[in-house]
Amino acid sequence: MTDNAAPDRLTTTFAGTRGPLFRKALWGSLWTILTLGFYRFWLKTKLRRWYWSAIRPGGTPMEYVGDPLEKLLGFFLAVVVLAFYIGVVNLILMFASLSLLASNFTAYFVSFLGVIPIWFYARYRARRYTLARSRWRGVRFGLKPGAWGYAFRALWHWIVTLLTLGALWPRKTFYLEKYMTDRTVFGSANLHQGGQWQMLMPAFVHVLIGAALLAVATFETWQGNLRVTYLYALAGPWFVYGVIHYTVEAKRILANHKTAGSLGLRADPDRLKITRIYVFGYLATTICALLPVVPIITLVGMIENERLNAIYDPTIDTDLIYGLPVSVWTALGIIAYFAVFLIWGVLRHCFVTMPLWRHYAETLTIEHPSALAAVSQKDRDEFAEAEGFAEALDLWGAI
Amino acid sequence: MTERTIITVDGPASPAAPARRVRGQCLYLDGDTAQPQACPFEYADAGQALLIAHQGTTLRWPYADLRALRDQAGDQMIIRLADDPTQRLIIDTPEDRDLIRARAKNLDRYASHVKRSKLAMWGLAAVASVALIIFVLVPVMADQLAEYLPPEGEKALGDATFDQIRTALDDTGFSALAICDSRSGVAALTKIETRLTEEMDLETPLTVHVLNHPMINAFALPGGYVVFFRGLIEEAGSPEEVAAVFAHEIGHVVARDPTRIALRSAGSIGVLGLLFGDFAGGAVVLFLAEQIIRADYTQQAEAAADTFAHAALLEADLPPSAIGTFFERLSSEGQQEAGILDHLASHPAMGDRIAAARAAQPEGAKFRPVLDDAEWAALQGICD
Numbered sequence: 001m002t003d004n005a006a007p008d009r010l011t012t013t014f015a016g017t018r019g020p021l022f023r024k025a026l027w028g029s030l031w032t033i034l035t036l037g038f039y040r041f042w043l044k045t046k047l048r049r050w051y052w053s054a055i056r057p058g059g060t061p062m063e064y065v066g067d068p069l070e071k072l073l074g075f076f077l078a079v080v081v082l083a084f085y086i087g088v089v090n091l092i093l094m095f096a097s098l099s100l101l102a103s104n105f106t107a108y109f110v111s112f113l114g115v116i117p118i119w120f121y122a123r124y125r126a127r128r129y130t131l132a133r134s135r136w137r138g139v140r141f142g143l144k145p146g147a148w149g150y151a152f153r154a155l156w157h158w159i160v161t162l163l164t165l166g167a168l169w170p171r172k173t174f175y176l177e178k179y180m181t182d183r184t185v186f187g188s189a190n191l192h193q194g195g196q197w198q199m200l201m202p203a204f205v206h207v208l209i210g211a212a213l214l215a216v217a218t219f220e221t222w223q224g225n226l227r228v229t230y231l232y233a234l235a236g237p238w239f240v241y242g243v244i245h246y247t248v249e250a251k252r253i254l255a256n257h258k259t260a261g262s263l264g265l266r267a268d269p270d271r272l273k274i275t276r277i278y279v280f281g282y283l284a285t286t287i288c289a290l291l292p293v294v295p296i297i298t299l300v301g302m303i304e305n306e307r308l309n310a311i312y313d314p315t316i317d318t319d320l321i322y323g324l325p326v327s328v329w330t331a332l333g334i335i336a337y338f339a340v341f342l343i344w345g346v347l348r349h350c351f352v353t354m355p356l357w358r359h360y361a362e363t364l365t366i367e368h369p370s371a372l373a374a375v376s377q378k379d380r381d382e383f384a385e386a387e388g389f390a391e392a393l394d395l396w397g398a399i
Numbered sequence: 400m401t402e403r404t405i406i407t408v409d410g411p412a413s414p415a416a417p418a419r420r421v422r423g424q425c426l427y428l429d430g431d432t433a434q435p436q437a438c439p440f441e442y443a444d445a446g447q448a449l450l451i452a453h454q455g456t457t458l459r460w461p462y463a464d465l466r467a468l469r470d471q472a473g474d475q476m477i478i479r480l481a482d483d484p485t486q487r488l489i490i491d492t493p494e495d496r497d498l499i500r501a502r503a504k505n506l507d508r509y510a511s512h513v514k515r516s517k518l519a520m521w522g523l524a525a526v527a528s529v530a531l532i533i534f535v536l537v538p539v540m541a542d543q544l545a546e547y548l549p550p551e552g553e554k555a556l557g558d559a560t561f562d563q564i565r566t567a568l569d570d571t572g573f574s575a576l577a578i579c580d581s582r583s584g585v586a587a588l589t590k591i592e593t594r595l596t597e598e599m600d601l602e603t604p605l606t607v608h609v610l611n612h613p614m615i616n617a618f619a620l621p622g623g624y625v626v627f628f629r630g631l632i633e634e635a636g637s638p639e640e641v642a643a644v645f646a647h648e649i650g651h652v653v654a655r656d657p658t659r660i661a662l663r664s665a666g667s668i669g670v671l672g673l674l675f676g677d678f679a680g681g682a683v684v685l686f687l688a689e690q691i692i693r694a695d696y697t698q699q700a701e702a703a704a705d706t707f708a709h710a711a712l713l714e715a716d717l718p719p720s721a722i723g724t725f726f727e728r729l730s731s732e733g734q735q736e737a738g739i740l741d742h743l744a745s746h747p748a749m750g751d752r753i754a755a756a757r758a759a760q761p762e763g764a765k766f767r768p769v770l771d772d773a774e775w776a777a778l779q780g781i782c783d
């Protein structure tokens with residue numbers, strides 16, 4: 001492809017398949033368990049390299065250049081800072097809450113509230129790190145500094161959202177996304193989020209209907225009118241669909257209003273397809289993840305059933321099961337626990353995350369790519385803490 | 400998108416033939432613009448390098464410096480130079496991938512830009528700061544704060560901990576361990592309590608319970624909780640032995656040992672959760688970690704509780720040696736594997752403590768029995 005032949009739009013392809021992803025996720029998750037969680041930095045890096053390289057706008061793959069050791073270093077840094085905060089502050093809060101209010105619940109609550117601004121701060125820093133380590137056509141992405149600004153805005157928009165019982169959720173979505181997008185750069189090009197928050201409201205309508213139905217059903221049930229409980233069967237799925245609908249639509253509308261100079265994005269995800277991926281993907285993942293505990297539950301259930309019916313069945317020796325030492329039960333429990341964790345994590349990539357990314361990628365086009373001629377490289381963003389804070393505060397992104 | 404064209408391929412090598420020359424096609428990213436250029440390149444085996452024709456110049460990429468990006472989806476090969484962060488070659492055809500793989504021996508080498516020394520330093524700093532916080536700062540602060548916690552606060556902490564322990568020890572995991580409360584049994588236990596505490600000046604009244612669990616154990620919780628397990632009551636040979644354990648636990652209550660431990664775990668749990676992250680929900684690790692932290696009081700705290708118990712028992716006309724008798728029977732019966740009380744019997748200095756109990760008993764001292772036979776039988780059947 002040469003410049004003169006540049007088309008007026010670039011479509012995106014997705015080059016990944018489930019097989020390699022499954023192997024990568026499985027080995028990585030096994031190692032993560034065996035290393036008490038420390039391999040997660042490598043696992044995350046490998047998966048990101050894979051996902052990024054699968055996405056190919058205009059046929060050229062994205063590239064993730066993050067480094068596992070850099071993530072480990074960032075984690076150490078965050079531990080040094082946060083261990084002090086979490087240890088000492090928790091203790092003081094616990095003491096204060098017990099002394100003043102004779103309850104320790106307040107302490108947990110206040111300590112949770114205290115972490116929220118750091119949580120938002122960390123989310124911005126994590127996005128900045130991820131963008132700084134992402135490239136397309138050899139050119140770096142980036143996010144300008146502004147993590148505390150983001151944290152305070154996020155707090156404010158959350159307060160507004162909570163005060164309006166969630167009705168102004170799209171306003172929060174829009175302003176937070178705008179804050180991030182307007183600070184995002186691709187090489188020398190600045191991204192811009194256009195539009196207004198009201199444009200997201202129509203997409204939110206199914207969430208509101210679902211929530212209203214849930215509220216009515218709950219209120220009536222609470223009033224003792226049990227005949228309306230069937231409303232839950234309507235309200236629950238409606239609300240879930242509403243959330244998915246809003247997620248997809250908000251992404252689409254926001255993407256369609258993102259520009260960088262004369263470059264534009266066009267996203268066209270199919271809501272029904274995304275809903276199918278969520279529903280069947282999570283269904284398949286959950287069923288497979290529960291397989292390791294099925295034998296144990298079945299066996300115990302059979303024995304209990306025998307005991308309740310007081311029928312002695314010579315084929316089942318209850319002592320064989322209940323006579324097992326506690327250590328064997330504990331070991332079985334731990335193995336089952338990790339098996340569930342492992343299968344869930346691995347299959348969610350194969351059945352949910354990857355299909356979602358593939359669909360979002362394949363429905364994305366870049367408009368007026370001739371403007372890319374004006375884009376040049378930006379400097380490397382050194383990043384001592386990588387995703388350390390986000391990592392330590394359990395802020396996992398999509399992957 | 401890239402047409403690969405082999406321009407010249409020489410026949411079988413002969414002494415006279417020039418070096419084998421094959422040309423390939425790649426997509427070149429210059430690391431500055433967002434414009435991939437389709438560039439022909441040449442395998443210059445004599446110079447051990449790829450020669451890439453780019454906008455009238457020739458770029459020389461030595462085979463030894465070629466590195467392939469890892470974990471790529473699909474089968475494109477993307478090549479970088481070892482010491483150049485941004486330039487890339489995208490190789491689309493399987494033939495070129497094979498040719499490059501055969502020549503570039505360091506293709507899969509990977510070097511992190513993170514300095515190992517820096518990583519080690521921060522790793523040490525993280526371990527040191529966690530250790531400092533868990534083993535020094537949090538205990539010191541907990542000890543200080545425990546002195547100032549008002550009785551209502553201690554009681555709230557004790558209530559919460561007691562409920563947690565009852566839930567944790569229940570086999571089904573869904574309900575709480577039953578409290579034994581046969582009327583005559585409780586009356587007998589109260590009689591021991593009254594006998595022991597008559598002469599004491601306790602800040603808070605005691606809350607005494609027996610839990611229906613076979614473990615041979617007793618423990619104290621913040622806010623004046625003294626808790627026995629059924630196993631201990633049944634294992635004891637006389638009411639005096641129960642009274643001796645009781646006095647020891649009151650010693651912990653008076654010294655506020657359980658309050659310190661509870662405050663310590665409040666500070667430490669979050670820090671350990673931070674270390675192990677999202678790993679398996681953190682649940683298992685947290686549980687284990689909590690066990691480690693809670694496992695024991697310090698040797699000094701145990702010794703102080705013993706000393707307190709000896710004095711309290713003598714004050715109430717009860718024999719301090721009973722605790723020694725109790726320990727001795729436990730160890731002679733080889734009951735260790737049955738989960739004998741953690742903070743008493745697993746102590747390495749158990750022999751010393753038996754001797755100390757004996758030594759605390761004055762020669763020829765006279766004692767009054769604490770319970771009659773009927774009351775003792777009622778106490779042992781408190782869970783029936």
Ligand SMILES: [Zn+2]
Binds near residue numbers: 647701704
């Ligand atoms: Zn003790």
